[in-house]
Amino acid sequence: MNEHEIIRKLRKGKTKAYQYLFSEYYEWLCNYVFNLCNDRVLAEDLVQEAIVGLWEKRKTIVITTSLKNYLFKTCHNQFLQHIRSRKIQFDTLDKIRWDVISEATLEEDLYELKMEKLNTLINQLPPRCKEIFIQNKLEKRKYQDIALDMGISVKTVENQMSKALHFLRANAHTFLL
Known part of the structure; x- marks a missing residue:
């Protein structure tokens, strides 16, 4: 057949x-x-x-x-x-709780080094992707709110976050000591 x-x-x-x-x-x-x-x-x-x-x-x-x-x-x-x-997330960045990492839990030098490396990676993202990532992960904004403010669809926000997380995951070895 x-x-x-x-x-x-x-x-x-x-x-x-x-x-x-x-x-x-x-x-x-x-x-x-x-x-x-x-x-x-x-x-x-x-x-x-x-x-x-x-x-x-x-x-x-x-x-x-x-x-x-x-x-x-x-x-x-x-x-x-x-x-x-x-809502399963398969990336190491979501395992890092942005609000929990503090200088009190890590030695100051190690914390600053990791944050510096992470910021370097974030700065390598395309501008729109970077803006969406920062708003979601660092400013704790929801996809819907980001989409509304930027005048784009929620799906576009999801796609941009996926690209950002994929890039950061692929390069995480440079920031995870």
């Missing part, structure tokens, strides 16, 4: 096409999501949700790439949705 035939049969509600899709791609998708989250049960749940979602939207679904790519992207998005809903 080729992909176009599977998609056509899915749209018509043919359960055999759905069963074929499940048996053909389920393990592959579970392995992919498992590599993202390192949790087999969660991976299986997310893949099942994605495949059930495909079945529920079968009549209106538009697939412009291969079915395999579509399922891959759907599962990836399902994983990202899960992260957002649980």
Whole structure:
């Protein structure tokens, strides 16, 4: 059965096409999501949700790439949705509590050195990205407030924060002694 035939049969509600899709791609998708989250049960749940979602939207679904790519992207998005809903953060910078670090908890020289290195990294961010990062992490402003003040969407703020955190994570070894 080729992909176009599977998609056509899915749209018509043919359960055999759905069963074929499940048996053909389920393990592959579970392995992919498992590599993202390192949790087999969660991976299986997310893949099942994605495949059930495909079945529920079968009549209106538009697939412009291969079915395999579509399922891959759907599962990836399902994983990202899960992260957002649980507010899981996977970066070392969020582990550092900006309001807790103080000269009393670190030797003054070490504190100043780390802050100097962190400021150097922050200053390497593009201007807009830097401004959003500072407002969120140092000034403790919410994404919605930043977006409103800057006249941009919350999604843009999220994207800019993602870029900033990715850059800082990639270069954190220079600031974590």
